[in-house]
Amino acid sequence: MLGLVGSPNINGNTAKLVNAILDGAAEKGAEKVIYNLSSLNIKGCDACFRCQESGCCAIDDDMQELYHEIQTADTIVLGSPVYMWQMTAQTKLLIDRLIAFLKPDFSSRLDNKKLILVFSQGSSDRDAFKPYFEYTAGLLYYLGFDVLEMVIAAGTDNLKVSFRPKLLENARELGSLVSTSSLTVPEFRKGESSLA
Numbered sequence: 001m002l003g004l005v006g007s008p009n010i011n012g013n014t015a016k017l018v019n020a021i022l023d024g025a026a027e028k029g030a031e032k033v034i035y036n037l038s039s040l041n042i043k044g045c046d047a048c049f050r051c052q053e054s055g056c057c058a059i060d061d062d063m064q065e066l067y068h069e070i071q072t073a074d075t076i077v078l079g080s081p082v083y084m085w086q087m088t089a090q091t092k093l094l095i096d097r098l099i100a101f102l103k104p105d106f107s108s109r110l111d112n113k114k115l116i117l118v119f120s121q122g123s124s125d126r127d128a129f130k131p132y133f134e135y136t137a138g139l140l141y142y143l144g145f146d147v148l149e150m151v152i153a154a155g156t157d158n159l160k161v162s163f164r165p166k167l168l169e170n171a172r173e174l175g176s177l178v179s180t181s182s183l184t185v186p187e188f189r190k191g192e193s194s195l196a
Contacts, residue, residue, distance in 0.1 A: 001025040001179060002073035003034035004066070006080035006091030010036050013120040013153055013161040014079040020168045021077050021116060021151075024175025033069060037090040040066075044093055051100035055109055063097050070101075070113070075178050076145070079118035081156075082129055087119075087136065098143050108144025114178065115145040118171075124155035149174060 003022045007014040022032040040062035050058045070076060080087040101109045119133060137147040151171060153161055161167060
């Protein structure tokens with residue numbers, strides 16, 4: 001199970017939730033690997049489209065390692081806090097570079113890779129950014145990911161994840177469940193997350 005944390009706060013709310021999911025998977029025997037995107041050298045996509053033909057991005061940076069990790073992982077946990085109603089800049093760099101997983105006909109090179117999305121937000125209204133979260137899940141589905149679950153931690157400006165033991169326990173249980181099942185989602189699910 002691969003964790004990708006798009007927060008510049010390496011010990012923040014998003015990182016704690018992603019780690020809880022990975023820890024739950026590890027308790028069931030899954031190997032866990034985690035990266036903090038802000039500590040990596042990931043350049044912006046330059047739209048050369050050489051990846052469309054070759055399947056390999058021409059930019060030589062840390063994204064090359066992440067391509068390998070994504071391809072070999074059974075499940076990816078991608079987390080970002082909400083900045084300006086969207087994912088962080090660090091996360092967006094990753095998302096833009098995932099175009100390398102698209103073939104010239106825009107079908108995916110990925111084989112229904114399982115994905116859990118994690119968002120933390122200062123707003124206490126858990127639905128404040130719902131359209132954006134659903135848009136993001138739809139984009140990732142188009143890229144070849146099966147979005148199994150969307151975890152939303154709302155109101156983190158007032159109550160940090162560290163002080164929400166039930167939320168962290170639920171995240172751990174989610175990791176355990178995903179790592180021990182063949183759970184798949186054949187098409188993008190727009191239903192409410194059970195873990196919020």
